Amino acid sequence: MNDAVSNSTAPSSSDAVRRVAFLGLGVMGYPMAGHLAKAGLEVTVYNRSSPKAEQWVAEYGGRAARTPREAAGGADLVMACVGNDDDLRSIALGEHGAFAGMARGAVFVDHTTASANVARELAALADTQGIQFIDAPVSGGEAGAQKGALTIMCGGEAAAFERAALTLEHYAAAVTRIGAAGAGQLAKMVNQICVAGMVQGLAEAINFGEQAGLDMRLVLEVIGKGAAASWQMENRGKTMIDGKFDYGFAVDWMRKDLGICLEEAKRNGASLPVTALVDQFYGDVQALGGNRYDTSSLIWRLRQLKAGR
Template identity: 60%
Template sequence: MSIESKGKVAFIGLGVMGYPMAGYLQQKGYQVCVYNRTAAKATAWVNQFGGSQASTPALAAAEASLVFLCVGNDDDVRSVVYGDDGVLASLQPGSVLIDHTTASAELARELSAACETKQIGFLDAPVSGGQAGAENGVLTVMLGGQPSAFDQAETAIMSYSRCAKLLGPAGSGQLTKMVNQICIAGVVQGLAEALNFAQNAGLDGAAVVEVISQGAASSWQMQNRYKTMLNGKYDFGFAVDWMRKDLGIALNEARKNGSHLPLTALVDQFYSEVQQMGGGRWDTSSLLKRFTR
């Protein structure tokens, strides 16, 4: 049975997150045109999901009602938004630009203002859930922007999400993602210390977690990472390099708003040690490796 078309949208950036996210949009009936800096990745996506590809972000965004971005950092976002080949060169009034990149709140406000001059809606929309969440279509999306833009884009965003919430004006999504990463950093460090303690005490770490995960100590990280941590397996998941980028954004924002993040700063230093061990692409749970090297 064919799926009724929901109109043309564009997806810019087909990394480990964007590739499956764009796929869900196509599967839900949107006519997706993709752009990726490495064109072969876009070709592979089209071969797998259908849709179409374009040679520039502007061509991908032409006639699209919604344009999604999922690239690396602030500079990467600017490179696909501005200029003759950027999405703003072809987006029409009444369309909405949705940025899923984890970037700065300052960039979100900048993009919102740039879109407003062209009567284009904007949403900063970083996600949580990692590669597995993207592949399974169960991401959590934290959004900032105007309610009208959110109303226009919500159905499409829910194609690959289980939760999407508008949290305030432009920048609010990025600020919430910073809160998310601050929480994760502390939890993973605590879990690493606890597992190391259990092993040094002669306990069966797996048996210990099976018990304490049923009580107040439980967390997503504990439930999903303790086995791989105890087995020293880290070649998957959300990379340390990405986490350091995110924590750097949070620490910079804290300096601006007067927040004190001593634990976050410390864990960021611990992640730098993991990078020096060659673990930049290891999962963030690799903090335990500092104790066992």
């Protein structure tokens, strides 16, 4: 656990967390909630599609709730992992939302990749109700969620972070507080900007090498020991060569994330020319039918262009 702001150690009260709720059992949330159950915590889950929640309970135990409010009742921590800003508001707010069921002092931890604005909005609303809010987007993909090895970037008050951090470590390799509310989401934007540029660069490099007649498996093995090495090269290079894109982080999700980055850049004045261009390239992949392909499918776009499609 790291706290880039206070560098403080989580207090013993974190050890007292026993009852948690998890809202959203998609490809990420399902295994994340599972790690909490395996750790011996009392877990109540909610999912918009109730059969998925019932499946989770059959596999891990715990309890399924009919509404986010019901799931949050009596929980020390409420975790959420849903699709976007609107999804997040729908499970957090309103008569049946989680905020309405949370006890004073409880912490809402949002793992959704969403905007910094919604994080600040919900943090302010939580404060008026005597509860706490942490924006805590994750990096590591489905594999990281299954292995319990995610990287979590957090924004929010230090006390709330300290209350939640040890519990988050059940499905994370690193949990770090970046700053105030919204800082976690901003850090995730930085992450996605980096990923977009690296994947496009790797796609162009492999395509170039193939056109030059090189053995690209051998080339990646060689340059992977030097300055060009990256997670993307190590984990996606060979599958890009093989044209395998049926796993990992989907293009539709990446476009959603890059849209958030570009919108934030308009607000803060940052220039993102490469990110904007790669976003357009992912749009091309969608137009070609690759919506659910992994983000490494940028090389597929280049191959389709060469084929005149």
